[in-house]
Amino acid sequence: MGERHSQSLRHHVRPLLSERHGPAPNFTAPGLHEKLVRRFLQPIDQDRKLGLIRKNWGISMYYIVPTSKTFNQASTDLEAAVLRHGFGVLHVHDLGTTLRSKGIAFEEECKVFEVCNPAQAAKVLTADMRLNMALPCRVSVFTEKGSTRIGMIRPIPMLAALSQDASLVLVAAEVEKKLLQMVEEAK
Numbered sequence: 001m002g003e004r005h006s007q008s009l010r011h012h013v014r015p016l017l018s019e020r021h022g023p024a025p026n027f028t029a030p031g032l033h034e035k036l037v038r039r040f041l042q043p044i045d046q047d048r049k050l051g052l053i054r055k056n057w058g059i060s061m062y063y064i065v066p067t068s069k070t071f072n073q074a075s076t077d078l079e080a081a082v083l084r085h086g087f088g089v090l091h092v093h094d095l096g097t098t099l100r101s102k103g104i105a106f107e108e109e110c111k112v113f114e115v116c117n118p119a120q121a122a123k124v125l126t127a128d129m130r131l132n133m134a135l136p137c138r139v140s141v142f143t144e145k146g147s148t149r150i151g152m153i154r155p156i157p158m159l160a161a162l163s164q165d166a167s168l169v170l171v172a173a174e175v176e177k178k179l180l181q182m183v184e185e186a187k
Contacts, residue, residue: 092114113140
């Protein structure tokens, strides 16, 4: 990880956080900054291939992968992967069906799985109760122009944007690692 990437992250994240939430988290705590940068930037090659790099500061909060599976098979496989990794499925929102039931012409399919690991959720809420609004994690299976995809918003950049508590980076990293494994297994 080059110093240029570290400087770029500090340059772009600190002002973004300061504008919205006051002073930015202390990314310079011993070893923490490098861990955050390494983990934060690791999936960029995948994003670049999929065209998901954000133009405003280069790092996508999204993690989306295509799958050759049908929408229903990917949904079933995601639910099984969630359970294998010690998370629970709290609810599944079938947005496609809901929109069509309201008379809206919506051709795509979309299921949003609310998933949670109670021990990790407790750590987040103990550190910053305001983050209850960011829980539980959500993983989606959706179709777009005939292709099935599985995606999520990455916990590391999301929690870094919402809280100044640097200890949450480690919790977010543990959760993100598991979520990425679930998505990869389901695809």
